[in-house]
Structures are given as C-alpha cells and as structure tokens.
Amino acid sequence: MSKKRVLTGYRPTGRLTLGHWFGNLLNMRAMQDDYEAFYFVADWHALTSDWQDTHAIRQYTEEMVLDWLAAGIDPAKAVIYRQSDVPEVAELSMYLSMVTPMTWLERVPSYKEQREQITEKDLGNVGFFLYPLLMSADILICRADVVPVGEDQLPHLELTREVVRRFNNQYGELLIEPKGVIAKEGARVPGTDGRKMSKSYGNAIYLSETEDETRAKVMSMITDPARKLKTDPGNPDICPLHQIHKLVSPDPSAIAEWDRCCRAADCGCVAHKKALVEDLNGYLREFRTRRAELAAEPGYAWEVLAAGAERVRPEVESLMADVRRAMHVDAEL
Numbered sequence: 175m176s177k178k179r180v181l182t183g184y185r186p187t188g189r190l191t192l193g194h195w196f197g198n199l200l201n202m203r204a205m206q207d208d209y210e211a212f213y214f215v216a217d218w219h220a221l222t223s224d225w226q227d228t229h230a231i232r233q234y235t236e237e238m239v240l241d242w243l244a245a246g247i248d249p250a251k252a253v254i255y256r257q258s259d260v261p262e263v264a265e266l267s268m269y270l271s272m273v274t275p276m277t278w279l280e281r282v283p284s285y286k287e288q289r290e291q292i293t294e295k296d297l298g299n300v301g302f303f304l305y306p307l308l309m310s311a312d313i314l315i316c317r318a319d320v321v322p323v324g325e326d327q328l329p330h331l332e333l334t335r336e337v338v339r340r341f342n343n344q345y346g347e348l349l350i351e352p353k354g355v356i357a358k359e360g361a362r363v364p365g366t367d368g369r370k371m372s373k374s375y376g377n378a379i380y381l382s383e384t385e386d387e388t389r390a391k392v393m394s395m396i397t398d399p400a401r402k403l404k405t406d407p408g409n410p411d412i413c414p415l416h417q418i419h420k421l422v423s424p425d426p427s428a429i430a431e432w433d434r435c436c437r438a439a440d441c442g443c444v445a446h447k448k449a450l451v452e453d454l455n456g457y458l459r460e461f462r463t464r465r466a467e468l469a470a471e472p473g474y475a476w477e478v479l480a481a482g483a484e485r486v487r488p489e490v491e492s493l494m495a496d497v498r499r500a501m502h503v504d505a506e507l
C-alpha cells in the first residue's frame with residue numbers, strides 16, 4: 175500500500191523554541207519515515223499579518239529551515255520547500271475563493287479573535303481575511319491526507335474540509351479531505367514564566383541559543399509560587415521547572431527523586447535549576463552542534479529549499495491540471 179501524505183507549514187516568525195521541539199518537531203521527524211512528508215515555510219502567510227514589516231521574512235525562513243534540518247528533518251525523506259516558490263498555491267486559493275461564501279471566512283474563530291486582540295498591526299487587509307483559504311490551498315495542492323497542527327489551527331482544517339466538499343460537489347471528486355491531528359505528548363511546554371512557551375510572551379527557550387543563554391533563563395525561571403522558602407513543601411505538578419525537566423532528563427529515577435524531595439522540602443529550587451541547566455543543555459547539545467555546522471555553510475538552507483521546490487512541482491502540476499480542467503479554464507486540446 176502506498177504511504178499516506180503528511181503536510182505541515184510554519185510561518186517564518188523567528189527561531190524555533192523548545193515548545194516547537196516537543197509540540198511539532200519530534201512528531202515531524204517521526205512522520206517522515208512512515209509518510210510521504212511535505213514540510214514548507216509559509217512565507218506568504220507571514221505577509222498576511224506582517225505586510226507592513228517584511229524585512230525579516232527571508233532571514234527567518236533560512237533560520238527555520240536550519241532549525242528543521244538540525245532537528246533531524248531529512249531532505250532526503252521529507253520535501254522541504256517554501257510556499258512562495260509554488261505560485262500555483264495563489265491560483266488554487268483564488269479558485270477556492272469562488273466556491274467559498276464570505277460568511278464561512280467571517281466566522282473562522284481566529285479571524286475575529288486576532289482582529290480584536292492584535293491591535294499593533296493592521297489586519298483589515300483582504301490578505302489576512304483570506305488567510306484560511308491560502309492555508310487550504312497549501313494542503314489541497316499536495317493532496318495531503320494528514321495535517322499536524324497546533325490546536326488553534328483546527329478550525330482552519332474544518333473550513334478546508336467544508337470547502338473541499340463544496341468544491342467536489344460542484345466540479346467532481348478531485349480534492350482530498352485532509353485530517354487535522356494535534357501533537358499529544360509535551361504539546362504544551364511551559365515557558366520560563368509558567369505560561370505556554372511563546373515568542374510573544376518573551377518566555378521562550380530557543381533551540382539555537384547558547385548554553386549560557388539557556389542557563390540564565392533557567393536560573394530565573396519561576397517555580398511553584400507557593401514555595402517561598404526552601405523549607406516550604408512544593409508541588410511539582412504545577413512547577414514549570416519540573417515539567418521541562420521531565421521532558422529532557424535522561425534519567426527517570428532522578429526525576430522521581432526531584433519530585434519527592436520537592437514535596438518533602440528536602441531540596442531547594444536553586445539546586446534543581448542547576449540540575450535542569452545541565453540536563454537541558456545536554457539534551458540540546460547535539461542539535462546545537464549540528465545547527466552551527468549547517469549555519470557555517472553559506473546558502474545551504476536555500477539549496478535545500480530549491481531542491482524541495484523541484485520535488486513538489488510535479489505534484490502541483492498534476493493537481494492544478496485536474497482543477498483547471500474541471501473548472502473549464504484549461505485550453506481545449
């Protein structure tokens with residue numbers, strides 16, 4: 175039986191964090207063996223919200239690809255490409271806009287939320303309104319079966335499925351209804367302040383930062399707020415230090431011991447932070463070495479993207495030929 179297809183995209187918004195590592199990268203790395211994998215940089219999606227400040231998109235694209243590669247995403251297995259290298263995505267998105275009622279886009283929850291909450295950017299542009307359809311086009315153009323995403327993206331997958339049904343109903347069964355999946359284990363890595371790790375909260379640990387930077391962040395992390403003194407018993411279940419340590423420690427018995435001594439007020443948070451610094455830096459060492467090697471080869475990320483664009487091209491051309499024919503916008507031969 176032929177392999178199913180997995181596809182996912184990231185907006186190039188900066189270097190990747192420990193949250194991405196456990197929330198997506200491990201999953202993407204595992205899936206490239208069992209699926210035909212398509213992983214792309216959604217640089218047009220970055221434009222929809224950051225059209226007033228586009229200067230960093232190219233640099234972030236490169237950084238993201240380096241992070242993927244250092245994390246073990248293998249260009250010999252996964253097709254790694256950049257959205258803007260596949261302009262047919264815009265064409266498909268335009269065709270999808272013909273069958274999509276405006277009301278469907280107006281009621282996408284992230285649209286309303288972000289319009290209300292993000293006040294420092296102008297999101298009144300048509301491009302931002304069309305964000306979900308562009309995402310649908312990304313998915314459908316590669317005939318993806320499975321799309322791993324963050325929980326906040328599931329409504330976009332639902333919209334995509336509705337659009338597929340309407341399109342297929344009108345023009346024939348030619349688009350595939352994709353299934354959205356959310357990463358389970360470690361999907362929510364806490365940041366240094368205990369909230370979800372996110373660049374915008376300023377609480378992120380970056381995969382590619384230096385050991386000293388990681389040390390400084392870990393040493394200033396918050397722990398169980400009820401544990402003011404070393405003699406106060408703590409609750410590891412609500413302590414971000416413990417949550418991260420569990421994910422990166424090579425030794426489950428050490429974790430059990432930190433858990434015990436925290437509850438018994440037998441050990442202090444500073445000692446525990448020092449232990450986490452060692453384990454976390456140890457956990458990321460191989461990644462960081464590889465990342466530095468890759469970054470030392472100028473242009474490598476762009477070569478990978480160019481090769482990926484070549485590989486995705488036949489898929490795109492075959493799907494687009496079907497779509498144009500079905501909609502009678504191809505040439506009559």
Ligand code: TRP
Nearest residue numbers: 182183184185216219309312313
């Ligand atoms: N909207 C996604 C995000 O912000 C990024 C994205 C764009 C995407 N196109 C996609 C994810 C297609 C999955 C499939 O995370």
